[in-house]
Amino acid sequence: MKDYYDILGVSRDAAADDLKRAFRQLAMKYHPDRNPDNKQSEDKFKEINEAYSCLSDPQKRAHYDRFGSSEGMGGGYAGAGFGDIFEDIFGDLFGAFGGTGRQRAAKGSDLRYDLGISLSEAVFGAEKTIDFPKWEICKECKGSGSEPGKSPETCPSCKGAGQIRFQQGFFSVSKSCSKCQGTGHRITHPCKKCKGTGRIKENKSISLKIPAGVDTGSRLRVSGEGELGEYGGPSGDLYVVLNVEEHPFFKREGTEIFCEAPVSFPQAALGAEIEIPTIDGAAKLKIPPGAQSGRLFTIKGKGAPRVGGHQRGNQIVRIYVEVPTKLTPRQRELLEEFTSINGGEAAKGFKEKLKDLFSGVEN
Template sequence: MRDYYEILGVPRGCDEAALKASFRKLAMEHHPDRNGGCEDASARFKEINEAYSVLSDPQKRAAYDRFGHAGVNGMNGAGGGAGMHDVHDIFNEVFGDVFGDMFGGRGRRSSGPARGQDLRYDLEITLEQAYAGAEVEITVPSAMTCETCSGSGARPGTSPTTCGSCGGQGRVRATQGFFSIERSCPRCGGTGRLVLDPCDDCHGMGQVRRERRLQVRIPAGVDDGARIRLAGEGDAGARGGPRGDLYIFISVRPHELFERDGLDLLCTVPVPMAVAALGGELEAPCLLGGENCDGECKVIIKVPEGAQTGRTVRVKGRGMPSLRSRERGDLVVELFVETPTRLTSRQKELLREFAGLCGDQQHPKSAGFLGKAKRFWSEVTGTA
């Protein structure tokens, strides 16, 4: 006979939490209902239950640790197998919160009012809306309590009757192998009631599908992937139960000018070659809205003399607002030095004259790069 600790895949001396976790995993894997009644799975499932019924009981476990299987013979352990009552208690304890629809215990489902389902709505907004906040109207299809029958599902003037199969309990019990299984009543679907004369509008369901219009407030500073919960705006509950919640998942549409980096906004601005060389001022775009906005959707930035492509200029306080504080990010402007195109003959002549006047001091990076390139070529070719 196999060692109980080996069956459950746990070491001797493991705590109760580790024991229960291993049992839950193995029992779910080898449950007969999940394996099409396979005989090997049923035998393995019975073996797992027998091991757990011993090791989960402190008295039985102590006897097993000291004397092995001989120490638990006659104690509903090895030799006789786990009893019907023991197995049912084990599943109540371990799986009551997971398989309440199959086993009795903590997970028992009432045939009374049930809470409605939560709903998800994917909402795409613009970066401008995320920046300043907005009120957005959405249309959500959801289950509504049928007004004709007030949610009973029965035609007005009639009432649902008690289900004869489960006696109004919503559950039926059957014996399978060495333990009993409790399931939702297949005739009434677990409601405990039967609608013999269904409502014409909801066809006995007690609910109808309708589209509802809701106003959603988008807070300033919301980021891509954020979730907004609207309590009580989900599906209506069955049999007069409370409504579920509506979860709105936010996605921010890519912007043609800006990228977001945390609270900062990044923007690339082309700079004429002359301005980059001599320095000067340029207009850069910014988002309009928010308490720090001066009413203009542009800011003036100073381009330093000799600015190169990739140089950044930071404008304080013109980035995204924070959801949780009064902090605000910056607008980070990356400069892109633009080479002039479609030059006239005179412009080309002036540029050639300018190039002839420039030396290493005007192009230090070019001079440094050429020096490194010459050393590389010398090493490769072996020339001095």
């Protein structure tokens, strides 16, 4: 039995608003328009829809809570009222993704552009110029397809109707005129620039403002920069999908930036102030005496912001103690002396613990 609460990730006493919020978030994530040809997303999307159609209806929810099932309540809910819920919750929001059938007919298709940016551009934001090929109205003929000064003539086959009617048995059938592709006219002097098509593939260059805080997978929508719409429809949108390049030193997770820094054995033992690179430039970090390998330190405010946020996260530094691989005779002498003073034991605490452990077993 499917647990609808589980599917939506809400508690059993979730209020209607919480349900709506949870559903909305999940539906945005798994909407087929955002996950084209992804069967898994599609199934998930159906599942959250089913869960929400049940739980958002107080009567159905009560029934479900009582019997743990939505059956026996006038049919299953999968797909029932699918569109309605959608319209209700999202309004025209999904128009933004080239979503509903209505808009798809007239609107030009959306374009996708994958843009790689550096970590520092992702953290601080950037201004980028991108070039990409797209269909534009032919400026020579203003999209008419005819040489300037010439007009297309009426199609002689269909006499301008764009349709041809013929008799088939008892029926009068009409089909699109094949001589003029249903346009009703014929171009006699095709524009030389676009060869009569009225549009031309051009390299488009646009400048793009990348907000601070974006991350790999962030999408920027540039309204109206997609392909030209057919039959005079509006242009589609351009989606710029960002990919933040790997940094050799920093690793980012959300608003935090991680790095590792080596310290020498004497620095770790005696304490030291070391220089740490941050995305803003070098910063000082105080290492207290006796710091162990793997210890984490926080440098406040040197991480990444959230998009639209003002505060930046932190940088987390993980230190590791470097063991020298080559020793000069003098260094060796000093370390041997250190060892003899130290009683020859590297890890007294460890030995103590072991002793406790074994004595415990014996008793």
